[in-house]
Amino acid sequence: MDEVTRAASGAETPEAPATSEDPVAEPPPVVVRRIRRRRQGSVIAGVTGGVADHLGVDILRVRLVFVLLVAAAGAGFAVYAGLWLFCPIEPRGVERRVPPRERRQGLGLATLGVLLAVVLSGLGGQLSGWVVGPLGVVLVGVALVWREADTGSARPAGDTGWRSRWLAGRRLGLLRLLAGAILVALGIAAFLLGNVDLSQVQFGLLAALATLAGVAVLTVPWWMHLVRELGAERRERIREQERADIAAHLHDSVLQTLALIQKQAGEDGAGRDVRRLARSQERELRAWLYGPPGGDAGHPAGPGDATLAAALASTAGEVEDDYGVRVAPVVVGDAALDPDTTALVAAAREAMVNAAKHAGVDEIDVYAEVESDVVEIYVRDRGCGFDPDAVPDDRRGLAGSVRDRMTRHGGRVRLRSTSGEGTEVGLVLPRRRGATGVASPVASEEEAR
């Protein structure tokens, strides 16, 4: 909450002075406060506009500073190019109305900057005219190509920058790209022709071309790989998004309906059957939506790995299906399955079955807690209860499978049952040292009986 409000006000502040000059401008939905180049009303790449937005100053001043920086040994060019490379363009849909005066000023200042660079370098005498001229041509060509690569790739139909009126459409984009490339090539050629004698140039040119071709051929597999990977990643992302949408939809419609069916089903035999079916469908759907069972309580179980929580959840599901009761396991912490914990789950299953068969209830609470030194599972029903001492010897369910199983693995059973109020079977299994726990709460008090 705090984060959001802070971000929102952060987006507001740099925008405030800008709104005074273009009243329709809305604060862009930025989350992190960083420079974003303006999409509209830019002369070259919207860098100065972005800086002006970011600092909350007038764009004219920013442009002036850049022009002055150009005088400082061309630093303005470097800074501009750096910002262009590293600052993202602002998201679509930010409407600005840029006054024509501002545009004219921007265009004029950009020209002034270039002229200033040419004149100053000419005056300085370090670089003579035949270097500066071609260099200027190369710079213009680079700017053209960069600009096209920047915005041309996905230009929306409604984008009406001031140039778009006379340079609109994809073909013109291609033309601009071509023009830029030709300018760069011309600049380099002019530079080379003026500088070195022709035979050397021929050799150098050939060598460079050969190297380029060699590198291109050698790296073909990587390029292909890159392209394929990009495609795969994109497909994966789309699939993920689709799955999330389906999940949201299923969650809201189908799970709701299943819950409703469970509530409304009658108490007779048919009603119990319907409820059991709805329950089992709900469980399957949940497993599909949220991954394998046991993924609750903040420990999403990975596919195929056997943990106590996952085993307990599937066991509970089996008991639900077989006996038409509702078993809702709550698991705190988790542990890997080993022979001991497997036996524990089997004992818990026995206790659940016992409750489902004899207690006469349709809901059983199961709670498991994994601590660093002990694992406990409680199976509780609110059924008829019984007197443990009065159980005839032939009913070996609890005594046999549960108690024997637990003692064999070094654990114990705590049984409490009150006639008419229900039964709770507590299974306590001390953990061996070195047993791997997925998560082990330190709470070591062994008091909750």
Place this chain on the structure above:
Amino acid sequence: MSEPMSAGTPPEPVTVVVVDDHALFRRGVRAELESLARRTVSVVGEAGSVDEAVAVIGHRRPDVVLLDVHMPDGGGAAVLARTRPDHPDVVFLALSVSDAAEDVISVIRAGARGYVTKTISGRDLADAVVRVRAGDAVFSPRLAGFVLDAFADRPGAAGVVDPELDQLTRRERDVLRLLARGWSYKEIAAELVISVKTVETHVSSVLRKTQSSNRHELSRWASDRRLV
């Protein structure tokens, strides 16, 4: 914390507004509450969207709002955010088909005083409504499990910043454990040899910590919700 419902039925039934985008479900809850708990609970309004909920709650001023977690336009958390500032005395009880920790925790942290799943029986639901109205927190076993898990001191867990808020006392942990095992307040009180009122105090204090602690687990659950 007012008295637990021991002194017979209160003179005025608890007024309830049901907020859920599924009309069928609203009707079901209403029918169930009206047939089972006519004297203690009375449904005074229904709403099927966030905007409707805000309007109905403002107009009817119910004691308790039964709130669906998943709705278009932001769900239960949005309703809580928009109505709680104006109506601090309205109590919210979340009702959801979801079992996901981030759903449960996020709606609790948005201000709901309890969480029950939609498969709860009508009688239990009426009981839960009366209890939240009386100032109790309603912790289903699952919610208790989530909270225990969130407050567990794992070796890798981030350090405790505010011990008052970021840790449960041993007694609170005991109470939560028994809640997670499906015990009632009365049974917990008898087991721990404390009064029912003390159990309620512990549960309320756990609720307060769950709502305002900045523990990593809690804020993570509350922030990265899978579904809207």
